Amino acid sequence: MSVNYGSKRTVVGAHYGLRDWLVQRFTGGLMAVFTLILLAQVLFTQGPIGYEAWAGIFAAQWMKVLTFSVIVALLYHVWVGVRDIWMDYVQAVGLRLTLQFLSIVWLVGCAGWAIQVLWRL
Amino acid sequence: MTELARKRPQFRNINVFTDVRTYRLPAAGIVSILHRVSGALMFVLMPFIIWMFDTSVSSEISFEKFKAAFNIGLGFAPGWFIKLVALALIWAYLHHFIAGVRHLWMDATHAVTKEFGKSSAVVTLVLSVGLTVVLGAKLFGLY
Numbered sequence A: 001m002s003v004n005y006g007s008k009r010t011v012v013g014a015h016y017g018l019r020d021w022l023v024q025r026f027t028g029g030l031m032a033v034f035t036l037i038l039l040a041q042v043l044f045t046q047g048p049i050g051y052e053a054w055a056g057i058f059a060a061q062w063m064k065v066l067t068f069s070v071i072v073a074l075l076y077h078v079w080v081g082v083r084d085i086w087m088d089y090v091q092a093v094g095l096r097l098t099l100q101f102l103s104i105v106w107l108v109g110c111a112g113w114a115i116q117v118l119w120r121l
Numbered sequence B: 001m002t003e004l005a006r007k008r009p010q011f012r013n014i015n016v017f018t019d020v021r022t023y024r025l026p027a028a029g030i031v032s033i034l035h036r037v038s039g040a041l042m043f044v045l046m047p048f049i050i051w052m053f054d055t056s057v058s059s060e061i062s063f064e065k066f067k068a069a070f071n072i073g074l075g076f077a078p079g080w081f082i083k084l085v086a087l088a089l090i091w092a093y094l095h096h097f098i099a100g101v102r103h104l105w106m107d108a109t110h111a112v113t114k115e116f117g118k119s120s121a122v123v124t125l126v127l128s129v130g131l132t133v134v135l136g137a138k139l140f141g142l143y
Helices: A016-043 A051-059 A061-089 A093-119 B002-006 B027-044 B046-058 B060-071 B079-109 B114-139
Strands: none
Touching (some): A016 A051, A016 A061, A016 B079, A051 A061, A051 B046, A051 B060, A061 B027, B027 B079, B027 B114, B046 B060, B046 B079, B060 B079, B079 B114
């Protein structure tokens, strides 16, 4: 039999462990950058921040596009995280699947709402 | 042989009901479980976060409603309670953010020594709690 350990190990399974790990880093990184950009815009606003200044931040087209990407990234990021929680603590398959299904409904609903708010600005 | 086999150390998952009180979790372990707790909290409170986004950006009128929720209250919930929930979210975001950057830093630089694990975990806890106190004082109008 050929070598099946170390770097030669045959990786079996669905392969989504590595993919989700990587996705979690990229989506997290994007959200971190977004946080800093938003924070910078708030801090560099002249005078007190009223409605005009706050809504104005999100009204710019590039900010809308960026916020949209962040909402999608958040959707994926939270799905990976919440799915991990269910997989770790809920062993009963039926209950776990139900919770995972409800999590998707919850997340897609929330993302839809957030995008709706963003798009009518 | 059988004697040796019997004395092998056992490794098992800690049990939440019997081990948590006595289990001496290192700083990195505390950061890790709080990363999960803060993430779960933000997941559960997501509609409130989007509600804040919605009311604060949609119109002048909704912006006033947003401010009133914190100063007067929202429905049956008094203003201080809304502020408290917002403060919990502030902590959750700060902790999740800093612990996440710590992860990214470790992955990018391979800085995974025992010492760095501990020192960076302590920095994460101090920064997240410290900033939460500072922002919380601002939120409740202490300065």
